[in-house]
Amino acid sequence: MANLKPVPMAREFDLAHDSLRELNLFLHKRAAEEGVAQIHVRNPDGAHSIAVGLDAALDVQIHGHVGYYAAGMNKHASVTVHGNAGPGAAENMMSGRVHVKGFASMAAGASAHGGLLIIEGDASLRCGISLKGADIVVGGSVGSFSAFMAQAGRIVICGDAEDALGDSLYEAVIYVRGKVRSLGADARFEPMGETDRAAVKSLLTQSGRSFDPAEFKRVASAKSLYHWHADADQEY
Amino acid sequence: MCGIVGLLVKNPALRPQLGALMVPMLVGMTERGPDSAGLAVYTTPVSDRHHKLSLYSGENAVDWPDLLERIAAGFAHAHEIAAHGNHAVLTSAADPAELVPWLARHAPTVAVLSVGRSIDLYKEVGAPAAIAERYGFKSLHGSHLVGHTRMATESAVTPAHAHPFTAGRDFCLVHNGSLSNPHLVRKKLEPLGIEFETDNDTEAACRFFEWRLREGDDLTTAVQRGFGELDGFFTFLMGTDRELLIVRDAFACKPAVVAETDDYVAIASEFRSLAHLPNISRAALFEPKPEEIYSWRI
Numbered sequence: 001m002a003n004l005k006p007v008p009m010a011r012e013f014d015l016a017h018d019s020l021r022e023l024n025l026f027l028h029k030r031a032a033e034e035g036v037a038q039i040h041v042r043n044p045d046g047a048h049s050i051a052v053g054l055d056a057a058l059d060v061q062i063h064g065h066v067g068y069y070a071a072g073m074n075k076h077a078s079v080t081v082h083g084n085a086g087p088g089a090a091e092n093m094m095s096g097r098v099h100v101k102g103f104a105s106m107a108a109g110a111s112a113h114g115g116l117l118i119i120e121g122d123a124s125l126r127c128g129i130s131l132k133g134a135d136i137v138v139g140g141s142v143g144s145f146s147a148f149m150a151q152a153g154r155i156v157i158c159g160d161a162e163d164a165l166g167d168s169l170y171e172a173v174i175y176v177r178g179k180v181r182s183l184g185a186d187a188r189f190e191p192m193g194e195t196d197r198a199a200v201k202s203l204l205t206q207s208g209r210s211f212d213p214a215e216f217k218r219v220a221s222a223k224s225l226y227h228w229h230a231d232a233d234q235e236y
Numbered sequence: 237m238c239g240i241v242g243l244l245v246k247n248p249a250l251r252p253q254l255g256a257l258m259v260p261m262l263v264g265m266t267e268r269g270p271d272s273a274g275l276a277v278y279t280t281p282v283s284d285r286h287h288k289l290s291l292y293s294g295e296n297a298v299d300w301p302d303l304l305e306r307i308a309a310g311f312a313h314a315h316e317i318a319a320h321g322n323h324a325v326l327t328s329a330a331d332p333a334e335l336v337p338w339l340a341r342h343a344p345t346v347a348v349l350s351v352g353r354s355i356d357l358y359k360e361v362g363a364p365a366a367i368a369e370r371y372g373f374k375s376l377h378g379s380h381l382v383g384h385t386r387m388a389t390e391s392a393v394t395p396a397h398a399h400p401f402t403a404g405r406d407f408c409l410v411h412n413g414s415l416s417n418p419h420l421v422r423k424k425l426e427p428l429g430i431e432f433e434t435d436n437d438t439e440a441a442c443r444f445f446e447w448r449l450r451e452g453d454d455l456t457t458a459v460q461r462g463f464g465e466l467d468g469f470f471t472f473l474m475g476t477d478r479e480l481l482i483v484r485d486a487f488a489c490k491p492a493v494v495a496e497t498d499d500y501v502a503i504a505s506e507f508r509s510l511a512h513l514p515n516i517s518r519a520a521l522f523e524p525k526p527e528e529i530y531s532w533r534i
Contacts, residue, residue, distance in 0.1 A: 043511075045507070045508055045511035045512075046506055046507035046508030046509075046510070046511055047508060048508075064511075065507045065511070065521075067506055067507065067508055068506075084507070084521060086491070086506060086507065087491060102521075103521075103522075103523070105491065105493075105523060106488070106489070106491070124488070124523055125487070125488050125526065143488070143525075143526070144486075144487075144488075144526065145487075
């Protein structure tokens with residue numbers, strides 16, 4: 001008999017019966033111990049904190065809608081939500097990939113340091129707020145105050161943006177294809193360069209979108225808030 | 237933090253199940269509001285000659301049949317009372333403008349929670365599941381309802397501070413958030429003869445909108461005026477005998493999700509309160525956009 005290599009096993013959790021704590025404990029510890037690489041989660045039914053704090057190259061498939069903070073602090077893992085996500089999806093992600101097939105509520109990708117967040121539908125207000133280095137691709141539109149104080153990373157918006165896009169931006173860059181209702185303080189449109197087109201092309205390809213990068217506009221910081229102006233009107 | 241739930245059945249065949257569909261919605265919002273819970277349910281209206289008053293006696297035992305006799309002695313009208321522990325629905329042909337002050341004088345331990353032809357109102361301190369059980373929420377019938385679970389942030393935990401708040405006839409409001417100018421709103425309304433029952437911020441919003449309705453605005457117009465008058469964070473869910481309306485402030489920090497099918501419109505702070513509803517997987521799901529007014533009529 002041939003010496004068979006063990007096939008990575010899949011495992012299923014049904015949150016109609018299994019507790020969230022059991023699931024997350026499995027994802028944090030036992031999956032690696034048991035050599036399970038793919039985990040399916042059924043009946044998430046909007047539960048909070050599903051698959052938070054992962055630290056291994058797992059493939060987590062969540063079949064349904066998730067509540068707050070899904071896949072928060074993710075490291076290495078690929079988490080796919082076959083449904084909508086509640087507030088704070090992939091917040092503080094460090095690396096890996098989080099893919100929301102539906103829409104995402106407020107503050108998706110907040111403070112994320114690395115990795116790729118893909119939202120196929122719309123993202124609500126404050127998408128990518130305080131982004132610190134991750135990439136976000138939104139297939140639909142984003143709500144107001146998106147990319148507020150975003151420090152590093154890239155956000156590709158295939159649809160429109162509502163008010164105050166990129167308010168008080170630092171070094172993060174936004175690429176937007178549709179209409180922008182208003183830019184935030186210190187955010188400005190800038191010409192697309194070759195590097196920008198290549199970045200958009202790469203992020204669109206990674207997220208399975210086929211728009212022409214030439215359709216996107218670049219939004220970045222005018223850097224006028226970087227330094228204190230003693231002479232500026234300080235009345236608020 | 238607080239939880240809100242709303243349900244309007246478009247298919248009249250579902251009206252007997254309104255309460256049963258709602259209880260898991262309300263209980264699902266317990267983590268957002270474990271202090272108190274409340275519910276306004278809109279039922280088949282009583283006749284044009286009658287009104288319904290939802291009465292509540294808290295921890296005071298009230299002899300409801302005795303109260304009914306005393307009301308009958310004071311008012312030459314037909315009256316009925318349906319009592320359930322410390323809660324009762326009084327149906328009367330007397331003018332509420334006379335009956336409510338009479339109750340305040342003659343039955344001071346009884347609070348009037350709502351007045352109207354369609355609305356029944358319940359609110360109490362405690363866990364949502366216990367309150368739902370105590371008042372038999374699952375057997376309630378009706379066309380639509382507005383519910384709330386409260387986590388108090390700016391005023392006391394008492395039944396009077398629980399939501400829904402009511403004002404006028406058949407109008408109620410629940411709130412997730414906090415207002416920063418309720419005292420200014422109150423200062424504007426009190427000189428118009430509008431009386432407040434609590435120091436709660438939500439009551440100011442409730443009385444403001446009801447005042448606008450009496451001044452001839454429809455609910456949508458009243459809410460539009462509210463954008464200029466009410467400062468703070470809010471997701472408001474409101475009910476009238478004909479309408480269910482939800483609106484979020486410009487910053488939309490307080491969540492809400494709507495599920496709509498051919499049979500119903502269901503609203504909750506979070507999807508986890510909607511997950512059990514029939515055919516939810518085929519419902520259109522969306523989050524109300526900031527300062528956009530969404531309303532449904534029966």
